Amino acid sequence: MTARFQFQLAATDGRARTGVISTPRGEIRTPAFMPVGTAATVKAMMPESVRATGADILLGNTYHLMLRPTAERIAALGGLHRFMNWERPILTDSGGFQVMSLSGLRKLTEEGVRFSSHVDGSKHMLTPERSMEIQRLLGSDIVMCFDECPALPATEAEVAKSMQLSMRWAQRSRDAFGDRPGHALFGIMQGGVTRDLREESAAKLREIGFDGYAVGGLAVGEGQEAMFGVLDYAPGLLPEDKPRYLMGVGKPDDIVGAVERGIDMMDCVLPSRSGRTGQAWTRRGAVNLKNARHKDDPRPLDEACTCPACRNYSRAYLHHVVKADEIIGSMLLTWHNLHYYQDLMQGLRDAIAGQRLAGFVADFHAMRAAGDI
Numbered sequence: 195m196t197a198r199f200q201f202q203l204a205a206t207d208g209r210a211r212t213g214v215i216s217t218p219r220g221e222i223r224t225p226a227f228m229p230v231g232t233a234a235t236v237k238a239m240m241p242e243s244v245r246a247t248g249a250d251i252l253l254g255n256t257y258h259l260m261l262r263p264t265a266e267r268i269a270a271l272g273g274l275h276r277f278m279n280w281e282r283p284i285l286t287d288s289g290g291f292q293v294m295s296l297s298g299l300r301k302l303t304e305e306g307v308r309f310s311s312h313v314d315g316s317k318h319m320l321t322p323e324r325s326m327e328i329q330r331l332l333g334s335d336i337v338m339c340f341d342e343c344p345a346l347p348a349t350e351a352e353v354a355k356s357m358q359l360s361m362r363w364a365q366r367s368r369d370a371f372g373d374r375p376g377h378a379l380f381g382i383m384q385g386g387v388t389r390d391l392r393e394e395s396a397a398k399l400r401e402i403g404f405d406g407y408a409v410g411g412l413a414v415g416e417g418q419e420a421m422f423g424v425l426d427y428a429p430g431l432l433p434e435d436k437p438r439y440l441m442g443v444g445k446p447d448d449i450v451g452a453v454e455r456g457i458d459m460m461d462c463v464l465p466s467r468s469g470r471t472g473q474a475w476t477r478r479g480a481v482n483l484k485n486a487r488h489k490d491d492p493r494p495l496d497e498a499c500t501c502p503a504c505r506n507y508s509r510a511y512l513h514h515v516v517k518a519d520e521i522i523g524s525m526l527l528t529w530h531n532l533h534y535y536q537d538l539m540q541g542l543r544d545a546i547a548g549q550r551l552a553g554f555v556a557d558f559h560a561m562r563a564a565g566d567i
């Protein structure tokens with residue numbers, strides 16, 4: 195077990211890469227998908243079940259945990275890993291994005307963001323320094339810089355101003371993080387969909403120097419075409435020997451396209467959130483278990499899937515428990531969706547290692563076009 199954080203590239207295929215991130219709490223196989231465990235739980239899943247789906251790392255959120263139960267309480271109880279019974283790596287987002295997307299009344303200044311809690315309306319302040327302190331109290335293995343993700347629509351001038359603030363906050367995050375062997379600090383590239391702003395942001399982050407680099411400011415409603423347009427050049431602006439993390443992505447076809455373009459890590463609420471609404475993601479496309487067509491269907495959701503939902507239950511049963519809003523419906527569909535996402539990542543890793551990514555991607559799209567799901 196290494197006491198350090200290091201990224202070892204194993205193979206490439208075109209711009210895609212596969213490798214391993216070694217951390218004191220275990221290894222992360224890349225390309226990696228991180229299930230989202232916002233409030234110290236991956237909703238509807240026991241931690242051992244999350245591990246059984248194939249996840250090496252999960253995501254936590256500074257914003258939610260600082261409000262409830264507070265970072266100080268989690269630290270006093272032994273840190274986030276002990277608190278939620280997940281001893282493998284955890285990456286925590288830094289809070290700024292969630293403030294902008296979730297909190298009420300907020301005031302943005304050079305210092306940071308003042309906001310009121312969406313939980314109880316209490317007043318809070320997040321700064322780069324406070325975000326670093328919270329993520330240290332949580333004990334997360336991969337810490338994200340405190341940044342600002344501009345809401346769309348935004349003019350290029352607004353995106354530039356926001357990106358430059360985020361770069362000043364990146365320096366403050368780096369300074370406040372200090373020297374923490376075995377823990378990593380990731381910078382976050384901003385710049386919207388404007389190439390020269392993305393280039394300015396990447397240059398600044400490389401000058402400061404980080405253990406990994408995220409592409410932020412995407413998956414905020416710009417659409418897949420615009421997102422891929424940025425990913426056609428943005429990952430290449432980042433150091434080749436460090437992990438590249440695309441935040442908040444995404445649907446299965448977003449993930450495949452991002453890996454083809456050189457992304458190593460992703461996270462998204464989609465598989466877990468949609469599992470709770472009766473939506474299953476399969477290799478043949480999306481299946482809505484609320485649809486009456488499943489009422490008498492004795493077949494499994496996907497006969498090729500080895501997850502508990504597909505091994506032990508029929509579509510008719512899944513339809514029944516989803517329609518009846520039974521808790522097991524969320525459990526089984528969340529498990530299946532996370533299992534499918536991890537199967538997709540394993541397929542991508544194997545294809546890159548075998549120099550056959552183009553064929554894998556062609557089969558991926560052909561399966562979804564075939565219909566009959």
Ligand SMILES: CO[C@@H]1O[C@H](CNc2nc3cc4c(=O)[nH]c(N)nc4cc3[nH]2)[C@H]2OC(C)(C)O[C@@H]12
Pocket residue numbers: 287288289290291295338339341342343382409410411412413414441442443444462463464
């Ligand atoms: C499909 O899920 C919806 O889309 C959002 C995911 N998209 C996303 N883009 C992100 C960008 C950043 C960023 O620039 N910086 C930091 N620090 N974190 C970020 C986190 C991000 N997540 C989810 O967020 C909501 C809840 C709005 O809907 C979900």
Ligand SMILES: [Zn+2]
Pocket residue numbers: 495496499500501502503504505530533
């Ligand atoms: Zn399954």
